[in-house]
Amino acid sequence: MKKAISTMVKLLSIFGFLLFFLGCGETDPSKFFAIQLEGNGNKFQQGQEVGVSIKNKKEIEISKLEYSLDGKTLPVTDGKIKLDAGTLGNKTLVANISFGDQSIAIEKNIRLLAESSPEIYTYEILNTYPHDQTAYTQGLEFHNGILYESTGKKGFSTVRKVNFETGEVLEKIDMDSDVFGEGITLLNDQLYHLTWQKRMGYVYDPNTLEKKKDFSYGKSREGWGLCNDGTKIYKSDGTEKIWFLDPETLEEMGYIETVTNKSIFNKANELEFVNGKIYANVYQKESMMIIDATSGAIEGVINFGGLKNKIRKGANWDEGNSVLNGVAYHKERGTFFVTGKNWDKLFEVQIRKKD
CATH class of the missing domain: 2.60.40.10 (Immunoglobulins)
Incomplete structure (x- = not known):
């Protein structure tokens, strides 16, 4: 009851x-x-x-x-x-x-x-090397002493191996004429490569540059930059998001958003991972962000102003697009290598906080 x-x-x-x-x-x-x-x-x-x-x-x-x-x-x-x-x-x-x-x-x-504002960094040029000025650079990465580079624009997109000291292109493959190549990264003896708007990426054998398979994008908008932390791949897509990719399935497993203490920022382009931080070119700017790879906080900004003035403007020069782009970390030397789209020089630099 x-x-x-x-x-x-x-x-x-x-x-x-x-x-x-x-x-x-x-x-x-x-x-x-x-x-x-x-x-x-x-x-x-x-x-x-x-x-x-x-x-x-x-x-x-x-x-x-x-x-x-x-x-x-x-x-x-x-x-x-x-x-x-x-x-x-x-x-x-x-x-x-x-x-x-x-x-x-x-x-x-x-x-x-973010809890605090980004710190300001500058650079010191240690060495200057020749760089193929026809290369519309989209991605750079060192592997076993060889500099791997991807280039963009339809009809000019390539993936190549380069002797960084001489600028000599040791080996390269050309993309189909309708492909606009973007960033690259190497992980587990695989070379991963993005395209811009085709929503398609490629995986190569880094030794022979032979294509092994294609992969398609998930929710990410486009293909911009790539890097990895030894376990997962990070992918920028032209928005505030940097996505995590499973290196085996290439599925998007989540993302971080890049933010300062004042706003959400959406200009991360070419990427490089070093000691828990993502170094990202700021799209069409002479600067680079240092992003905490866990939280997405933009902890530093590197001012590369003045570097572009050291470039000789050649026949391929496009004032609006021939900007700083491409960053690679040389682990053995402990230095960064940077260049730009259609730049005739590759710079080895030391990055340090501005006094």
Whole structure:
């Protein structure tokens, strides 16, 4: 008998809530609540403590309230939550609300930015080497002392091996005339290569440059730059996202978003991975970003201003497009090599913080 009465009470309670919502002309209880953040803003920094509350339009009695970000519960202390996530960028703050016999989740979109502003870096030229000025450079990477390079533009796209000291092209393959080649990376004795808008990439034998297979893109928009950390591949696509690719299946397994302490940034082009950081050319700028490969925070900006003035402008020069592009790290020498599209020089540089 007691069980029957209890069941009846629960049914009446649920029925009462339904009548309440229907009477208000609203069938979705989540419409009665909204997350309110301090200052009514949506841009915050990693680790920032922010005042939070629930706008309760019908003053419904809430029995339980819990906030979370990326599935991680955020405790409320003195009416504030600390915004803390493993990655930065566009995020969804969730409030799980319980009232009566119901539980709902409401959301608020926010932008979680870096905790501090990027540090400024500069460079010192250690050596200058000749570079093929017909090469519209898209990707650079060292492997066993050989510089691998990919070039772009339809009808001019190639993948090549280069003697970096002399600029001699040791071996190359030409892409089909409708292909616009993009970045490259080498991992597990495989050479991976992107195309720009065909949504197609290629895998080669790095020793012979023989193509082994093709792969297609997933949700990423285009093909821009590639690098790897020895386990997974990173891919830029012309947006704020840098995607993770499984080197075996080439499936996109997730992404980070590149952000400063003030905004989300979408200009990462050619990539190189060194000691947990992604070095990324800024598209059409004489600068490079240093990105934390875990969080997406842009921790540094390298100003390569003045480097372009050391280039002799040849027949292939395009003032709007012959920009800095191409970065490779020489592990044994501990230095970076940079060049640009249709540049006649390859520079070996040491990167250091600006005084």
